[in-house]
Amino acid sequence: MAKTDHLGEFEQLALLAVMRLGEDAYGARIQEELDRTAAREASISAIYITLTRLEEKGMVRSWKALPTDERGGRARRYFAVEPEGVVALDEARQRLLCMWDGLESALDAAAGSAGGDGT
C-alpha cells in the first residue's frame, strides 16, 4: 500500500542488514551487523520499532523460531525482506545516486571534511 513511501536512513540500514544476514536475520544479529558493518550502535527496541513499522508497510515479514537456552528460553523472531522492500531499497539507492551524480569531483576538492546526514 505504500509503494511510494520513502525510506529513512535507519530503515534502509535495517533492511540492508536483514538482507545481508539472509536466514540468520534476528534481533541480536541485526544489531551486531549494524554495529560491525555500518558502525551504527542501535538499541534492540529501536530495531524492532523500525522493522515492525516496515512489516506494517509490507516490506518485511517475520516469524518465530523455537526458543533456545542461550536466550533464557525465549524465541527468536526472524525477519526477511519482501519484494516490496527490495523495490523500496532500490528506489532509495537510485535517488541517492542521481543526487550524487557529478558531485564526486567537488567531494574530492573538499578533501578531508567529513560528510553529514543523507536525509
Place this chain on the structure above:
Amino acid sequence: MVEGDLREGYSRRRRKRGRRAADWWAWRQVLGSRPLESRRTVRRANGRGRTLGGGWIEDLRSVVRRVRHRPAVAAAVSATVAVAVGATTAVFSVVNGVLLRPLDFPEPDRLVAAWQTNPEWMDHSSLMLRNFARRFPLSVPTFNDWQEANTGLESVGIVTFEDRTWQRPDRAENISTLAVTHGIFEVLAVPPAMGRVLLPDDDRPGASAVAVLSHGFWLDRLGGSADVLGTGITLDGTPHSVIGVMPPGFAVPGFEGAELWTSRPEGQKAGARDSQSFTAIGRLEPGATVASLEAELGALQDRLSERYPDEQQDFGANVEGLLEAEVGGVQTTLWFLLGSVGLVLAIACLNIANILSVTGIARRQELAVRAALGAERGRLVRGLLVESAALAIFGGLIGVVLAAVALPGLTGLLPPSLPRVESVAMDSTVLVFGVAVTTVTAMFVGILPALRAARVDPGQAMAEGARAVAGGSGGRARAALVVAEVALAFTLLVGAGLLSRSYVNLSTEERGFPTAGLAVMSVSPDVEGYGNEEEARAARRQFGMELHDRLRALPAMRISGSNQVPLSGSTSVTSVDIELADRTLVEDASVLITVVFPDYLDVMGIPLLQGRALAEADGEQAEQVAVVNEALANAYWAGETAIGRRIRDAEREEWRTVVGVVGDVRHQSIREPAEPKIYLPASQSRRTIDQWILRADDPATALSRAREVVAELSPTTSVRREVILDDRIAQSMALPRFRTLFVVSLAGLATVLALLGVYGVVAFSVVQRTREVALRLALGARDREVVGTTLTEGLKLCVTGLVLGAAITVSGGRVLESFLYDLPTLDPVTYLLVTVVVALVGLAAGYVPARRASRVDPMTVLKSQ
C-alpha cells in the same frame, strides 16, 4: 522477544569482551530503550486494530523506566507531595473532628443552645465582657417563662457548672458537677448505662436531691460497684440519692469534665429572677430553625423586659446551634490553620510543576523524536500526565499514611483548651479529603509541563537540542510559577511575622504585678447546719480568720486573702456611686470590687502610687476607707488628687473615703486592659474572703501544705480550686502560641520551598546560557558582571513575587485581625523584615548558580559546542 535478544547479546559480549563490557552494554541498552508505542500508533493510524487498555499499561511501564532513570527527580516530587498532602490531611482531620463531625447524639442538627443577651456590656471595651453579654445566663424563672411560652422547642433544659464539696467519711473532696433539669437528658436522648436519668418529678419543688454519675466517676471513684443505685452521696452537706450511671464518653456539649449531674438544688436562690447562671439547651421542633427560635424568644424577652424592668430590661435572646456554640471560639483559628497549610501545599505544587517542567524541557529532544516516529501528540501529553500523576499519587498516598501516623502526635500538641479533641481521628471523610487533595495535586502539577511539551515542534527541538530555552516562553512560564511561589511564601511569612510580634506583645504585656511564685487557693467553708444566713456568714468569717492565722504560721511563704485574684479566673463586678470633684455623682459606675486583707497589696506586689495602703487599723468600727487603682482615678478624677474623694458601693453602705491610689493590674486576662477597681478592707465589708494567695519559691509545694492546713482545720471543707498563676497564664496563651508556632513553621517550610524554586529557575537558566556566558567572558566580561546579572535574575523573581504577595496580604490581612494583640495588620516592621528575608532568599538562591556561571571556562565550553 526483545528480552531474548538482550540476553543473547549480553552473553555473547560477556564471552568475547568480559563481564564489565557486557554490563556496560546492557545498561546502555536499558537506558536507550523506548516503549514500542510506534507500532501501535502506526497500527491505529492505519485503522487496523486497537490496543488493549489504550496503552495505559505502557505509559505506566514508561513511568517506572523513567523513575529508574532519574530517581532523584522522582524522589523529590514524591517527597514534596507526601509532606504537603500529609500536613494538609493532618490539619484537615483536626478541622473535621472539631468543627465538621456532627455531635454524637441522635439528630444532632436539631440541638441548640440559648442564652439571654445583656445590653449593658454588649459594646464594652472588654472582649470577655462582650462575649459574656452575648451569652448571658438565664435565671430559673426566666427559663420557666421560656418553657411556658411553648416556642419552637420539642424539649429544653438548663444546665450550669457547680464546684461542690463531696463529703466522704474520712475527708472532703472538691468535684466538678453540673446542676441540670430533666430536660437536658430529654434533649440529648442518650439512655443511661444503669438506672435512670432525671424525670420531671425530680425537678418539682420539695423533691429529694438525686444524682446521675458519669461512667468514669462510678468506675474510678466508687469502684464500679453494681449496687450503687439507691446509695447516697453527700454534696455540700446535702445527701443526694444515686439514680443512674451514664455510658462512657457521655458529656453535655460545652460542659465537658463534669463528674456527675445533679437535680437543681433547692434553696439556691432558685426563685430569684436576677440569679442568672444557667444555659438553656434544647431540641428544635421539626421545621423550626435557629433563626425562627431566636425570633420567637426575642419577642418573648421583649414582653418579659416590660414586665420585669428591674431584672431584665432590654434583655434579648441568642440562639446558636449546639455544635457551633461549642466550637465557635476556635472556628476561625482552625480554618485559618487549614488555609495556611493549604498555601504550603500550593507552593509545593508550584515547585513540583517547575521541576517537571524543567525535566520536560530536558526531554524535549526525546519527545520530538517520538513525535517524529509517529507518536500522536495526545499520546505524548497523556504519557507525561500519567508520569506526573503517578509520582504525585504515590507521594499523596504516602502523605495520607504519614498523616495517619503523625495524627496522635499532632493531637498531643494541640492546646488543651481546644474542644472536641477526642473526636479527631482518621475517618472516611478525612480519607476522601486526602484522596481528593492528592488528585487535585496530581492534575495541577502535571498539566503545565504536559501542555508545554505538547507544543514541541520536532524540527526545531531537534535542531536546538536541549539548550535553547533560556529566554523563551518556557522560561517565562517557569518564572511565573516561581513568582507565584514567592508571593505565597511572602503571604505566609507576613502572617508568621504578625503572629509572632503579636505573641511577643502579649507575653511581655505589663501585668501590673509579679506573677512568678504566686498561687491561689479557693476555699469555701462547710457551713451546713447553721440556722440562718447571718450565722453562716459569721461562721465563714470565723473560719477565714482561723485559716488566715494558721496559713501565716507556715514557713517559706507569704499569704494573704481576697474575694477575687487577678488572672486567676474569678471576677466580681459591681456598681458604685462615685462623687466627682464638683460634688456631682456618677451613679452605677461599673467597677471591679476586691475585698482584701491589709497585707494583700504588699504580697501581690502592687505598687502604691499616692496616699497610703490599707492597714490593720482600718477595722470594722474605724472610718470606712477604700484604695482605688489608677484606671479609676484617671477615669473620674483625672488631673486632680483622688485622695479624700468618696465612693459608695451598690449595697448602699455608707460613703467610703479614698485613702490611696495603686498601680493597675490586668484582671480578667492579660489581653484586657485594666478596668476601674476598688480595694476594700475585709473587716469593713460583708463579702467573704475565699481566695487565698500564696507567694513562695515553689508554689506547688506551698499549695499542698496549705491544703493540709485546710483539712486539719475542717475535715468537711474542700479546696475548691488551686491555681498556679504562671501555669494559668501559659494555658491562656496556649492557643495563640500554638497558632504562632504552627504558622511560623509553615512559613519556614514555604521559604525553603520558594528558595529551592528560585534556585531551580536561576540555576537552570545558567545552564541554558552557559554558551552565552562563555562568550561574554571570552569577550572580556568580568566575573563580577556575570555574577551580577545572575543575582539580578533571582532578585527580580523575588521582587515581583514580593509585590504580588504584598497585594495579597494587604487585601486579605483582615483575616488575621482577630488574632493580633496590640498590632495593626499592616505593621510596617513586619513588612520590612519579611521584605528583607525575601530579598535575602532571592540573593541566596541566585548566589550558587552565579558563582558557577562566573567559573565557566570559555575555551572548554566554546570548543565543546
